[in-house]
Amino acid sequence: MEKLWLIIKREYSSRVKKKSFIITTLLTPIAIGLFMIAAGLLINYEGEEQRHIAVLDDANILGTDSINIKEENGLTFEKVTGSVNDHIENEKFNAILELPPIAQLKSKEYTVKYHSSEGILGIGLINKIENEKEKNIYQYKADAFGFNKDSLESLKTQVTLDRESIGDAPKNISSEASIIATGIGGAMGFIMYFAVFLYGMMVMRSVTEEKTNRIVEVMVSSVKPFQLMMGKIIGVALVGLTQVAIWAILIPIIFFIAIAVSGIDMTQAQDMQSQMGGVDIKELESQFNPAKFVQEIFNQNWLVIIPLFIIYFIGGYMMYSSLFAAVGSAMNDDLSENQSLTLPITLPVIAALYMMFSVVQNPNSSMAVWASLVPFFSPIIMPARLAFEPPLWQIVLSVVILIASVIFFVWLSARIYRVGILMYGKKVTFKELGKWLFYKD
Amino acid sequence: MNILDVKNVVKRYSNHTAVNDVSFSVPKGCIFGLLGPNGAGKTSLIRIITGITRADEGIVSLDGGELNHRHPSQIGYMPEERGLYKKMKVGEHLIYLARLKGLSLQEAKKELNYWLEKFDIQSWRKKRIEELSKGMQQKVQFISTVIHQPKLLILDEPFSGLDPINTNLMKEEIFELKTKGASIILSTHRMEQVEEICENVVLINQGKNVLDGPVKEVKEKFKEHKFRIKYQGTLPASLPHNITIVTRSDEEITIQVKDDKDSNIFLYTLIQQGVFIQSFEEILPSVNEIFIQVVEQSKTIA
Structure with missing residues (x-):
């Protein structure tokens, strides 16, 4: 045990002291911050671009308002009279919009002409103008048909699905709760994915490095290969936790600084989005209830989710990193060969990530249930489902299978590792790895 | 009294037998030559003695007791392919390896000081291994092999890559360790050095020992x-x-x-x-x- 502790300490401190570690740990949040500031500035820049558009509306589709100039969505529309040619020379206008009369009120098609010297129009601009004009024509047609405005408004009904539980199913999940759960689930799945890849690969590279460096032979004459492998896996895990902990503190701080510096206004960001998607902002606002969201976040059963997440995190990391260690031990200097050895390990991780996208939308589908039992997927799939409160038996069964698999794969990897680290210059196939399992000590 | 007894040791791999019924003994306080052509099974044998792998058959006893997991602290092994953690500093690296051999931190520090002083290389303590020349790294490697005062030293090609001055230094160190009571197994291809240094030899070929005994006797036998x-x-x-x-x-x-x-x-x-x-x-x-x-x-x- 003392030797294991010594190895863990060395593996940890040698990495944490590295310049590259310090740089990535500190630079990642800063890079995120800079990205946000840049994005914020870009959004603001786009918003500042003003267009002054002349509107020819002989049919009075826009109504007979006395106001001639209207500003909507960053565009200024000015009603003018005459023909297109009268205004082409006018430097004041970026473009001329020609609204032909509506011949058939029941027609669903309507074409507006946009006269401009610009080449291709940005899709954002096209959407903006089309949306704007659709609203105008909606208004115009409603008036023409003689519909009552209030009655028309009341045609739009917002439906909220409120699930009532039967039996033991979890109680009262509001739509806010499922949005929160999707967010939490997705985030957890992602964290698992990155942890497995980043730190599992780190273990693998380090094992290969020790082997090609030949230090490993000195090491195993003092300690058991199993101790060396576990020391490395645990040491790297601690490095990962340190890094994640630093990020967990730094990223929110930088997030807020970035918002302050770039002046991103959350409502403005929504504004942008709604314009792009053509969603009415008022509708969105009526759906979005920040207080309820915050409340739902606190409503989550964190006392269950966090410990379970940690169990899955440790289990998934241990299983994958030990497999990475086994593969790393089999590697030589030949890079292309190494690629083919890592593929079978990385494939399930990637597959699990894709499954996760579907699972957060259908957390109780049969695929979700099965994937959360298969140990290669469960460390990513189950954390993604936790916020949806899956049945207890599934959690218990999944954890039991995971723990059993961790023990099995650590054992399996250790058997490959102890042979692999001392095997040089041989092209390694999976058949060969299989043979190593049965080598005596 | 023998420091090491190897009796009928067999080690098989999936498609060949690396060590096939090898027996020999290394007397205490002796410099012992382990000879054999490439691929004879020397490395496999050394790995069994150092406890890295286990023999399929046969018995290896160290200082009268069968080999067990406590013995690594009594053996010092310098592999033919040298290896150190390149990014580590000389001082911390040597302390790390000494502690893995069971020394306490104080003991390790004391031994480290002794050896750095002996080789007059105190100034290296804070240097990274990668900053050292190959010959310098060899010295560090040697210290790492002997820092825990092993009873049995196994040196695989200890002179390879050394200049004549360092070769001499290494020889002197080997003799000094011997007079302090250590037993040394030397695996090498350089026969003139075997002649000069070793008292006993065993010759391994194709996994078998074909010849063993004191150098004098062997020579008598073949004269x-x-x-x-x-x-x-x-x-x-x-x-x-x-x-x-x-x-x-x-x-x-x-x-x-x-x-x-x-x-x-x-x-x-x-x-x-x-x-x-x-x-x-x-x-x-x-x-x-x-x-x-x-x-x-x-x-x-x-």
């Missing part, structure tokens, strides 16, 4: 009863029978006899004839010659 005489004067026309002339010139003659005592008769004859004898020596085979002869022989048998 061809040849003698070289330098002289002045005229040799008698007829020589005693039982004596074959191998080479002769005006000043030197090499003879081969059936019985070593016959050389005396030859010498006596020359002296009687008034030939002036300048030197008389027995020609013993070098370890190198024995090595080649034995290996070639076992090849033809196989």
Whole structure:
């Protein structure tokens, strides 16, 4: 045990002291911050671009308002009279919009002409103008048909699905709760994915490095290969936790600084989005209830989710990193060969990530249930489902299978590792790895 | 008393037998040569002795007790392919390896100071391994092998890559460790060094030990009863029978006899004839010659 502790300490401190570690740990949040500031500035820049558009509306589709100039969505529309040619020379206008009369009120098609010297129009601009004009024509047609405005408004009904539980199913999940759960689930799945890849690969590279460096032979004459492998896996895990902990503190701080510096206004960001998607902002606002969201976040059963997440995190990391260690031990200097050895390990991780996208939308589908039992997927799939409160038996069964698999794969990897680290210059196939399992000590 | 007893050790891999029934003993306080051509099974054997792998059959005993997991602290092993953590500093690296061998932090520091002082390299303490030259790294590697005062030292090609000065230094260290009571197994291809340093040898070929014993005895066993005489004067026309002339010139003659005592008769004859004898020596085979002869022989048998 003392030797294991010594190895863990060395593996940890040698990495944490590295310049590259310090740089990535500190630079990642800063890079995120800079990205946000840049994005914020870009959004603001786009918003500042003003267009002054002349509107020819002989049919009075826009109504007979006395106001001639209207500003909507960053565009200024000015009603003018005459023909297109009268205004082409006018430097004041970026473009001329020609609204032909509506011949058939029941027609669903309507074409507006946009006269401009610009080449291709940005899709954002096209959407903006089309949306704007659709609203105008909606208004115009409603008036023409003689519909009552209030009655028309009341045609739009917002439906909220409120699930009532039967039996033991979890109680009262509001739509806010499922949005929160999707967010939490997705985030957890992602964290698992990155942890497995980043730190599992780190273990693998380090094992290969020790082997090609030949230090490993000195090491195993003092300690058991199993101790060396576990020391490395645990040491790297601690490095990962340190890094994640630093990020967990730094990223929110930088997030807020970035918002302050770039002046991103959350409502403005929504504004942008709604314009792009053509969603009415008022509708969105009526759906979005920040207080309820915050409340739902606190409503989550964190006392269950966090410990379970940690169990899955440790289990998934241990299983994958030990497999990475086994593969790393089999590697030589030949890079292309190494690629083919890592593929079978990385494939399930990637597959699990894709499954996760579907699972957060259908957390109780049969695929979700099965994937959360298969140990290669469960460390990513189950954390993604936790916020949806899956049945207890599934959690218990999944954890039991995971723990059993961790023990099995650590054992399996250790058997490959102890042979692999001392095997040089041989092209390694999976058949060969299989043979190593049965080598005596 | 033996520091190491290897008895009928067998080690098989999936498609070949690396060590096939090898037995030998290393006496305490002895410098022992482990010889053999490439691929003979030396490394497999060393890995068994150092506890890196286990023998399929046979017994390895260290200092009278069967090999167990406590023994790594009593063995110091320097592999042929040297390896150190390149990014670590000399001081912390040596302390790390010493502690893995079971030394406490204080002991490790004390030993570290002793060795750095001895080699006059205190200034290296804070240097990274990668900053050192290859020869310097070798010194660090050697210290890492002996820092925990092992009873048994196993050095695989200890002189490879060393310049003549460092080779000498290494030899002196080996002799000094021996006088302090350590036993040393030397695995090497450099036969002149075996001749110079080793008292006992074992020769492994194709997984088997084909020859072992004290160097003197081995040489006796393989000698061809040849003698070289330098002289002045005229040799008698007829020589005693039982004596074959191998080479002769005006000043030197090499003879081969059936019985070593016959050389005396030859010498006596020359002296009687008034030939002036300048030197008389027995020609013993070098370890190198024995090595080649034995290996070639076992090849033809196989």
